[in-house]
Amino acid sequence: MSEARHRYVSSDRRVREDRRFVVGKGKFVADIDLPNTKHIALVTCPHAAARIKSIDKRAALNMPGVHYVVDGRELAEATLPLMTGLDTPNVPRRPLAVDVARYSGEWVAAVVANTRAQAEDAAEAIDVSYEPLPFVLDAEQAIAPGAVLVHQAHGSNVLLDKTFVWGDVDKDFKDSPRKLSLRVKWARSSTVPIETFGVVTTWDPWREILDVYASIQMPRYADQIGAALKIPSSSVRVHYDVDVGGSYGVKRGIKNTVLAGYLARRLGVPIRLIEDRLENMRGGDAHGPERLFDVEVAFDDNGVVRSMKMRALENLGAYAGRSPFQLGKPIGSIVGPYKIRSVQYRAIAVVTNKTTQDAVRGFGQGPTNLALERVIDEVANVLNLDPLEVRRRNLIRHEEFPYMIPSGTTYDSGDYHTVIDKVLADTNYAELKKERDRLRAEGKLAGIGIAACLEPSGGNATFEALLNPAITTSTFMDSCRIVVDGMGAITATMHTTSSGQGHETLVGTVIGEVLQIDPDTIRVARPDSLNSLPSGTPVGSRMAIMLGGAAFHAAQKLKAKLTAIAAHDLGIPPERAVYKDGNVFDRNAPQNKRTWADLVQIAHRNIHRMPDGCEPGLAVSHIYDVPTGGTLPTPDGRVQMYPCFAFEFHLILLSIDPDLGVPEIVRYRLGHDCGTQINPKIVRGMTMGGIAHGIGAALHEEFAYNDEGQLISQTFMDYLLPSSHEVPAIKIIDHETPSPHTVLGQKGSGESGYLGAPAAIANAVNDALKPLGVSINTLPLKVSKLGDLIAEARAKKGGK
């Protein structure tokens, strides 16, 4: 059906970015080679917490090629602390530790040398004298009375503790015949891109410009650099044409950039800091949520859930930037796709002596979806009902949209039951159960796992105001500019970096669609930050909606201008002028027309033929604010968050070798509805990648710490990213419920798959374990953990 509606949108077109990548001609930050560049290596704290008594730089400074060593005190004197989301002035975050280091791997000093090798050698020679301090690693211990304080001056480890009540939770609990509670733990993992974070900076003292090349994905990057370095943000020039080697939220190396920026200004040479893998994993401040949920639900005998109480305790690590907000974003879909009518939500964020977190794909949504989906399965379990049937009874129905959830967000559209029916038309549920039972009969532990989840998309910062009333941000924008030059060629600009999302293809496709011109003829460029319009950057699964929306509206403006010029030149009323394929003709006399070339000629060179008041040239731009945006929270904590909600339905069959505990995903089906797909190849890739990432989070990945507070999974040998062997063949079944809020009906897909895969896998594992009478709700569901649990359960049951 999309073929009929669109010419280029939704068709199976290639992704224009791919050509440069397959030949190794991407421009990644490590490929930036400025003359006379000096290299940074870092000195890191070996203790979980320690007072820095002294730093002896002398030996290092005498080594060959070494130029400079900077420590935390020097940097703190010259710069301001990094921006934080909550008002916690006594928990300052800085690039290098000042007097006290608060996690193992924290950066204490930085060496600058001619080569990275020389800098590394010199870093080894810096003699730091530490006085180890007591530390706390566990979030529950961190909130216990008398806990060791990570930041003495803050007076407690709690940065956020807020309770929201939406609807009559007490009454709903009282009136419900059944209740259950569950504790679920999402382990500390992250997105771990294959490219680490890197930055190259250089300062021009005569122009007073700091050039920044970075593998960055972050809103307000230039603003934050300028603020910390105490220079105007207009003195910061971020080069958005650097390709980013994967991010999925986490590439936010603000501390790296402030450090490199300071040194570039101090030393007057280009400075390069490319994290090595160890620096990235320990001190790169790129860990993701580590969240403990206590969930309680009230429901009836049919499995209809009326109310939920959720307590989420987040272990932030030692410092916080925006990471506590990852407890806020899930409020916008706190009940998932279900008609739960009242909710109590308590969000607690604590600091501990672990590595600092940053934003991870979904911004807290993945953990929340896990908790919700586990609890729905438990409702089915205690009632002895089928988990699919319980979901069907609770899901919002197609005709109920737009649907407002208790926390104040209105979901745009959805057809959840149809998506499920489509998946079941492909994979017969009864047959799948038979297959599971066959595997069980063969002696395997086998289980079916279901997850029905939402992907909020489009972005919006209203959760910031919800968690920190001092913030009043209600704007979240993106932009596009289109220029038709004097030869008639079209160049569009976008104003941020990309990390694999195919934004150039997105812009070209949308503009081509509106102008009815082959997208491949449209150049898409990325000016630097000084030449850019505002962009909220690729966060919050927003670019298809927001950059796509900006490009669409800019193209409409261009089309309107071309039409007006033609009508004037043809001497007809504007409503008679019809735009088609780049030309404009008179509806009443189609032979009377102005071609693209004519219109370019008039706009660029014949102002005497232009309508009065019409600007010469053909340049348009559009700055687009998020649809449904513009409101701040009500006093009782309700607010519209993201505008669009994509739906995903995971159905998997998993079997576990009972002797070894090794899980194997036998079948994986995903029903996916993200509205109109602008480029189906991109959506499919994102979704496949998201599922693989979710498999990692569910089964393999964890930043694990030992009792001494040392990170023990700090290389790819211990932090296990799924390889092609760990990802099964996956079938995706698409459905398309357009969003009424977006220009083409599109919703986001940047987090698809990831937001439900861990829940589906955890549910399948628990279904598999059911015959043994045990369950597990702590990720990752590692082979060793499963093996022990199975062995124990079998022993209790009286042998094999």
Add this chain to the structure above:
Amino acid sequence: MHTLTRKEKPKESHMRIELTVNGAEHTLDIEPRTTLLDCLRDHLGLTGAHAGCEHGVCGACTVLVDGVAVRSCLMFSPQAEGAAITTIEGVTPGPGELSPVQDAFCETHGMQCGYCTPAMVLVAHALLADNPEPTREQIVEAISGNICRCTGYAQIVEAIALAAERIRGANRPPELRK
């Protein structure tokens, strides 16, 4: 320049080596501890090989040494003397052109960020040189030493299968092509 481990002490002396890269001979003075990856990137300007872990797990640094996929972060440059080294730049037919494997990766969108991609393409070249008709399992096995965080591998596997099919087709007389 990166080094493999931090423990080694710097050696002042450089060493003269000769490398054959993409058919061209290069004479280089380098520190013996320079990895082949750093040598290709920093001394020869061949930046298609990427560093992901520098400890031999991710495969982003893969190049072909005598036709075999090798992790260039684990090899010191002097060890590569006498071998024929092929990088992504060497399998690209010419300016603006793509090899059948590269074209197939574009057709299926077998990438996102592109960071692991040159290595994946090289692994595919090596596989198809040995085995023109690989099964899905053989493709999965061939790329299993290369981590891609973006794609979940599905469209990479499809790219390699498509490339194999097209190459086989191209080698057949036109009347037998499908």
